[in-house]
Amino acid sequence: MSDDRVYIFDTTLRDGEQSPGISLGVREKLEIAEQLQRLGVDIIEAGFPATSQGDFDAVTQLSARISDSVVCALARARSEDIDRAWEAVKGAAKPRIHTFVSTSDIHLEHQLRKTRDEVLEMARASVGRARGYCEDVEFSPMDATRSDPEFLYRVLEAAIGEGATTLNIPDTVGYSIPDEFAEIIRGIFENVAGIAGVVVSVHCHNDLGLAVANSLSAVEAGARQVECAVNGLGERAGNASLEEIVMTLKVRQDRLGLKTGINSTEISRTSRLVSMLTGYPVQPNKAVVGRNAFAHESGIHQDGVLKERTTYEIMDAASVGLVESDIVLGKHSGRHALKEQLERLGYFLGEDELNQAFKRFKELADKKGSLSGEDIEAVALEYIRTEGQRWKLTAYEVHSGGKEAPPSATVTLEREDERVTERAIGDGMVDATCKAIRAALKVDAKLYAMTVEAITAGLDAIGDVTMQLEVEGRRVVGRGVSTDIVEAAARAYLNAINKVLR
Ligand code: KIV
Ligand code: ZN
Numbered sequence: 001m002s003d004d005r006v007y008i009f010d011t012t013l014r015d016g017e018q019s020p021g022i023s024l025g026v027r028e029k030l031e032i033a034e035q036l037q038r039l040g041v042d043i044i045e046a047g048f049p050a051t052s053q054g055d056f057d058a059v060t061q062l063s064a065r066i067s068d069s070v071v072c073a074l075a076r077a078r079s080e081d082i083d084r085a086w087e088a089v090k091g092a093a094k095p096r097i098h099t100f101v102s103t104s105d106i107h108l109e110h111q112l113r114k115t116r117d118e119v120l121e122m123a124r125a126s127v128g129r130a131r132g133y134c135e136d137v138e139f140s141p142m143d144a145t146r147s148d149p150e151f152l153y154r155v156l157e158a159a160i161g162e163g164a165t166t167l168n169i170p171d172t173v174g175y176s177i178p179d180e181f182a183e184i185i186r187g188i189f190e191n192v193a194g195i196a197g198v199v200v201s202v203h204c205h206n207d208l209g210l211a212v213a214n215s216l217s218a219v220e221a222g223a224r225q226v227e228c229a230v231n232g233l234g235e236r237a238g239n240a241s242l243e244e245i246v247m248t249l250k251v252r253q254d255r256l257g258l259k260t261g262i263n264s265t266e267i268s269r270t271s272r273l274v275s276m277l278t279g280y281p282v283q284p285n286k287a288v289v290g291r292n293a294f295a296h297e298s299g300i301h302q303d304g305v306l307k308e309r310t311t312y313e314i315m316d317a318a319s320v321g322l323v324e325s326d327i328v329l330g331k332h333s334g335r336h337a338l339k340e341q342l343e344r345l346g347y348f349l350g351e352d353e354l355n356q357a358f359k360r361f362k363e364l365a366d367k368k369g370s371l372s373g374e375d376i377e378a379v380a381l382e383y384i385r386t387e388g389q390r391w392k393l394t395a396y397e398v399h400s401g402g403k404e405a406p407p408s409a410t411v412t413l414e415r416e417d418e419r420v421t422e423r424a425i426g427d428g429m430v431d432a433t434c435k436a437i438r439a440a441l442k443v444d445a446k447l448y449a450m451t452v453e454a455i456t457a458g459l460d461a462i463g464d465v466t467m468q469l470e471v472e473g474r475r476v477v478g479r480g481v482s483t484d485i486v487e488a489a490a491r492a493y494l495n496a497i498n499k500v501l502r
Helices: 026-039 053-065 079-089 105-112 116-133 149-161 178-191 211-220 242-251 264-278 299-307 335-344 351-368 373-386 429-441 485-501
Strands: 007-010 043-047 070-076 095-102 137-142 166-171 199-204 225-228 328-330 370-372 392-399 408-415 418-425 445-454 463-471 474-482
Touching (some): 026 264, 026 373, 043 053, 070 079, 070 116, 095 166, 211 225, 211 242, 225 242, 264 373, 373 474
Parallel strands (some): 007 043, 007 225
Antiparallel strands (some): 392 408, 445 463
């Protein structure tokens, strides 16, 4: 293990999927995992198999497909969880079990209702059991930053004693600040016997907006694995953002002297893929991957960049894979051309999938004339997102209304051999369409938030609608694209409902 190498552990598919409303299907998880592998992520945390059959299946399938990156499964410090994690991950070329138990008194007293000795025993037993299955075992003392350091050292020593190979220090509630977190990491290096033989990792949450700063501070103190998520997804305010960690290590190598195995030119594509499949848009001013991250508005800045890019840019847009795509397909382009361009963009669809995607491509190309690389990517992603979804929108008609009549919509939805048509009136065309979908499927759904964005510039741009709904008591996010905003909204609405029906 070289001393200047930082391992990137991606938890988009586990902690990231714990973001409110995110619910990824197996196909979507596979697509993201394959892209993470292309990006060069060292470890992919694929899920938490004991929590649901869906998670178990996703981890199993991902383990069979991913061969370069380590595939990791999460497990509480309980034998049933560890057995289930191993069952799911055992087919991986490089499997890892990650087990955790809380060590802070707050958690022990109010959540676990266990004594310190009992927790110490749980840590020992779970690492030992995991090690019986797998050589690569990670242990996390949850809420480490609010734990008594002396107790933390004892638990970590017990984990090392049982054969843990990575010790991960989570700032579970995003409470720590950079110099304090570095002190905690240094304390661990100074006080835990056997620490030199394991990788020290960190896992920071962003409740105070300090997840990236805390992770980097820990790396400066000697940590060599960073747990992070694409676009900073994760529980509550999220995890440290992968792209910010990776680009800081790269851009400031002069100062930090560290490197990762990440191919940074895959960052933009990974961010877009995750955003499209999770339904979580990326804020325009997000560091590294936001739409404005390389945009210069002020005249002075524009002038400087035109004269010499480095006057106002610390990294080249091309270094994160932001390059103008020269792909354009028109309504006369054939299936072969679509396949070729999709492959250039990194999407490898099977024969059936390609036929379906081609149908949708034709519909859009007929309306829009020609489709750019971004449009084609949106079509492919919509296909992946909706693959296997139960209900499909096969026809719709809307009337904006007027003085005499309110806005109305009629929708037809189909699945296998069933077909339903419903009409509804509403406050506007989107409202009427959503009401018609609810009536057709007889579900209860409440809209919390909706955003509309254009994928490319121009009045004929493809519209991209994201909706956050509560369906039958469950928060879900849906996304839909179309040249027509009402249709894009209908697709987003249906996408969210389908996730619950799934
Ligand atoms: O935030 C946390 O403590 C976690 C652990 C499971 C590592 O996600
Ligand atoms: Zn976490």
